[in-house]
Amino acid sequence: MKFTVITIFPEYFAPLSLSLIGKAIEKEALEFETIDLRKFAPGNRRSVDDTPYGGGAGMVMSPEPWGDAIDEVLSKNEGVLDLVFPTPAGSVFNQRTAESLSTSNHLVFACGRYEGIDARVVDFYRAHLRIRLHEISIGDYVINGGEGAALVTIEAVARLIPGVIGNPDSLLEESHNEIGEVEYPVYTKPAIWRGLAVPDVLLSGNHGAIQNWRRDAARKRKGAQNGRE
Ligand code: JEH
DSSP states (O other): EEEEEEEEEEGGGGGGGGGHHHHHHHHSSEEEEEEEEEOOOHHHHHHTTEEETOOOOOOOOHHHHHHHHHHHHHHHHHHOOOEEHHHHHHHEOOHHHHHHHHHEEEEEEOOOOOTTTTHHHHHHHTTTTTTTEEEEESSSSSSSSSHHHHHHHHHHTTTTTTTTOHHHHHHHHHHHOOTTOOOOOOOOSSSSEEEOOOOGGGGHHHHHHHHHHHHHHHHHHHHHHHOOO
């Protein structure tokens, strides 16, 4: 799987070279590249934004650099790709979205800033035969640009790719269980910490009893969460 990120802040993605995703990039289980949108911005100022038609606050990203950057990605790659636009108006990203995107050969993220990207860019590429286009939101809150959302999405998708996660057993467990049913509390040594003991059943070696306890504890957790909503 290849990830391409188009952004005015390529340095935002430096942390991807850390941890398991960085290892996967090193051993070529994943390919990762950023494209600096400013390369496609004309003029001495290299500006990528302009005032909104119809008025209103803030600035809007101009369509020309976006069109040129996306065209370059298309020209340098063959076949179908998934083009992801993070936007506060997108459909909310969840584990199903991550699983679906993880079957892609090439995920391209278009990270906007300011008040977003001129709407004609999405309209134009939605009709492109080599593109599956996705508008996603990572949740019902506002952040300052698409970069944070792209990082979250890349991490959620990359860990589903074979060879990326250190311990594939944890992925197997997630896929065999209804998501939410694996959300039991976890413990490690010491058995007593600040007067708080690990539940006895987890030290019992009785795997049936442990399974039942974990299922009940996961349900209680979910119940408590829904109570708080
Ligand atoms: C934010 C891409 C590009 C800020 C404000 C407005 C909300 C309401 N989950 C997510 N939150 N924010 C983004 C995102 C994702 N994925 C996101 C972005 C960009 C993604 C620029 N921005 C900043 C930005 C306008 N407001 C949007 N409205 C609360 C209903 C009010 C208007 C647009 C873009």
